[in-house]
Amino acid sequence: xxxxxxxxxxxxxxxxxxxxxxxxxxxxxxxxxxxxxxxxxxxxxxxxxxxxxxxxxxxxxxxxxxxxxxxxxxxxxxxxxxxxxxxxxxxxxxxxxxxxxxxxxxxxxxxxxx
Amino acid sequence: xxxxxxxxxxxxxxxxxxxxxxxxxxxxxxxxxxxxxxxxxxxxxxxxxxxxxxxxxxxxxxxxxxxxxxxxxxxxxxxxxxxxxxxxxxxxxxxxxxxxxxxxxxxxxxxxx
Numbered sequence: 001x002x003x004x005x006x007x008x009x010x011x012x013x014x015x016x017x018x019x020x021x022x023x024x025x026x027x028x029x030x031x032x033x034x035x036x037x038x039x040x041x042x043x044x045x046x047x048x049x050x051x052x053x054x055x056x057x058x059x060x061x062x063x064x065x066x067x068x069x070x071x072x073x074x075x076x077x078x079x080x081x082x083x084x085x086x087x088x089x090x091x092x093x094x095x096x097x098x099x100x101x102x103x104x105x106x107x108x109x110x111x112x113x114x
Numbered sequence: 115x116x117x118x119x120x121x122x123x124x125x126x127x128x129x130x131x132x133x134x135x136x137x138x139x140x141x142x143x144x145x146x147x148x149x150x151x152x153x154x155x156x157x158x159x160x161x162x163x164x165x166x167x168x169x170x171x172x173x174x175x176x177x178x179x180x181x182x183x184x185x186x187x188x189x190x191x192x193x194x195x196x197x198x199x200x201x202x203x204x205x206x207x208x209x210x211x212x213x214x215x216x217x218x219x220x221x222x223x224x225x226x227x
Contacts, residue, residue, distance in 0.1 A: 033214075040123060042204055042217040043158075058214075090158065101146050101165065101208060103215060105158040 003027065006091050006106035013078075013085070013113050021076045021109045023091035030096035032074035033103065036060060037088040046089075049074055050096055078111060086113045116141035118207050118218035126224045127195050135190040135221050137179075137205030147188040148206040148215065149179055158204070164188065175199070197227045 004025045013019045025032065031050045035043040045058030049068040063082025068074055074093075078085045088110050092103040121136040139145060149161040162173025169181040179190045188205060205218040 035217075040219050042118075042120075042219040043215075044217075045214065048214060092158075101148055101163045101215075102160045103150075103158075107157055 004091055004093055004104055004106035006089075006109050009107065009109060011109060011111045013111065015113055016080045018077055018079050019111065021078070021089055021091075021111070023074045023076065023106060024072055025074075025091075025093045025104075026072060027093055027104060028071075029093035029104070030071070031094045032068065033092040033094075034058075034064070034066065034074070034076045035090045035092065037090055037108070043090060046076065085111055087111060116145070116207055116209060116216050118205050118216055120203075120205055120218035120221050122221045123219065124222045124224070126226065128226050129197055130194050131225075133190070133192040133195045133199070133223070135203055135205075135223070137188045137190065137218060138186050139188065139205075139207045139216075140186065141207060141209060143209055146208045147179075147181060148208070149173065149177070149188075149190050150204045150206060150217075151201050152204070153201045161190075161203070195223075195225050197225050199223060200225045 007022045033048040034046040037043050044060050046064050047066040049055035055068050065077045090108045091106045094103050117140045119138045147164040150158050151161045152158045164171045164181045172178045177192050181188050202220050202222050204220045206215040208215050
């Protein structure tokens with residue numbers, strides 16, 4: 001099946017540790033995104049990438065880093081500099097050309113900092 | 115910068131009741147508007163979208179939304195809800211310069227059987 005796979009689904013981390021969330025897509029989409037979802041705040045954009053080897057900061061990029069070495073993969077690292085990392089993280093992708101407005105989302109990764 | 119406001123955080127309805135979820139956005143230029151839905155345990159998915167043309171757009175599962183430019187609104191409606199409509203609904207806006215979405219805070223809808 002075509003889609004977006006995020007792993008792990010649940011992750012626990014101690015304060016001061018970096019963690020990396022995986023996002024893989026087999027939809028042949030050019031653009032990929034990371035959103036953070038918090039209750040009552042909707043989805044906020046962390047980083048996005050419209051092409052391999054290029055990415056831009058979203059609205060809340062501080063304390064996060066990404067890479068886009070392959071079209072299919074867009075991992076997100078939550079660093080120890082992120083002050084409030086406990087959240088639900090969603091990865092999404094979209095076609096670049098002739099964009100219909102539709103983002104395709106993964107199932108999400110829930111990160112809890114202990 | 116653009117922003118999106120959803121006024122109702124939680125809505126509880128009985129089956130067959132009518133639904134209207136409010137969405138207002140702030141952006142001075144041309145926008146594309148969307149409603150996404152997240153059913154329990156499922157991926158977030160597109161419900162409907164407005165790019166241009168008829169301001170009343172129809173989506174999946176009997177949902178519709180009306181774009182009122184003068185009010186900067188894009189409210190979601192359904193004449194008669196079902197228990198299976200229980201979900202979280204997100205309004206989103208994109209300016210026509212790019213392909214990024216700004217989401218509202220979401221509305222949790224619970225439909226009682």
